[in-house]
Amino acid sequence: MSKKGVLYALLLSVSAIWGATFAVMKEATKEFSPLLIVFCRVGGASFLLGLTLLFLGKKAKLYKEDIPLFFLLGLIGVSVFMPLQIYAVSFTYASHASMLIALTPVMATLIAWAIGIQKMNATIFIGLGLAVSGVVLLASQSFESALGADILWGNGLILLSGIFWASFSLLGTKIMKHYPPIVAVGYIYLFGFGQLLCFSLLVQDHWPIYLEQIKNASTMGWVYIGFLSLCASYYSFFIWYRGIEILGPVKTTTFQYFNPLFGSLTAMLLLGEAITLYLLGGGIFIIGGVWLVNRSR
Numbered sequence: 001m002s003k004k005g006v007l008y009a010l011l012l013s014v015s016a017i018w019g020a021t022f023a024v025m026k027e028a029t030k031e032f033s034p035l036l037i038v039f040c041r042v043g044g045a046s047f048l049l050g051l052t053l054l055f056l057g058k059k060a061k062l063y064k065e066d067i068p069l070f071f072l073l074g075l076i077g078v079s080v081f082m083p084l085q086i087y088a089v090s091f092t093y094a095s096h097a098s099m100l101i102a103l104t105p106v107m108a109t110l111i112a113w114a115i116g117i118q119k120m121n122a123t124i125f126i127g128l129g130l131a132v133s134g135v136v137l138l139a140s141q142s143f144e145s146a147l148g149a150d151i152l153w154g155n156g157l158i159l160l161s162g163i164f165w166a167s168f169s170l171l172g173t174k175i176m177k178h179y180p181p182i183v184a185v186g187y188i189y190l191f192g193f194g195q196l197l198c199f200s201l202l203v204q205d206h207w208p209i210y211l212e213q214i215k216n217a218s219t220m221g222w223v224y225i226g227f228l229s230l231c232a233s234y235y236s237f238f239i240w241y242r243g244i245e246i247l248g249p250v251k252t253t254t255f256q257y258f259n260p261l262f263g264s265l266t267a268m269l270l271l272g273e274a275i276t277l278y279l280l281g282g283g284i285f286i287i288g289g290v291w292l293v294n295r296s297r
Helices: 003-028 034-060 064-089 094-114 122-142 148-176 181-216 219-247 249-271 277-296
Strands: none
Touching: 003 064, 003 094, 003 219, 003 249, 034 064, 034 181, 034 219, 064 094, 064 148, 064 181, 094 122, 094 148, 094 249, 094 277, 122 148, 122 277, 148 181, 181 219, 219 249, 249 277
């Protein structure tokens, strides 16, 4: 296999990992509190990214004028986005979450349009209409479930987390112009982990619960945490930005279209979630809408 073929395979593995993340997070909440999962995930990834920055030496220099932006990116993309996402998954179907988070490019387009850096056209409006139709279809499934209110709430939180991730993506393009991607991600995680450490001081009354959960965690519980930290955060970001560096952002981004497929399959295999007509129809509309929006940006 050629080097490019190997990279394609690695990017596909990233898509599979990111798709599976939602089911793994939902399964992990059976043993760990959502905030503890985020803390362990970000802490493990930050440790490895910190070692990477030390290995890079002068290539990983942090400039003082960029500290405020890194702080903001850490806040939006780590210490707010990740807790919000896992709380959302604890309420809704993992398959729904993997579909809805795929709307991030659509949300980024709307934000860019609102601030005047993106022009709209007919194709984008059609894409938005398809994406919204997909969301409505997914929401319709909740009315057939006894947990309908929880599912709607979880889906709403996922959409909110997508807004944060879209904002993070737009802001991140500025910092990526001055730093290698893996360096930028490293500092974003370190700032985000620092913020989570500060926040943990505000919930000291929960520490005994967290310690008890750590003490009683099963081997599989730690496997889930390791997957989220090592695979979904460190490995995936490293490969993803390597793909952007070699293939460019357009070709690399196309691999995101596989995320909902892997997410739904993992939710079915790990959690026993059904692949319903609502999910299939909603997924087709969402992915089609995202494709149209990306095609016209």
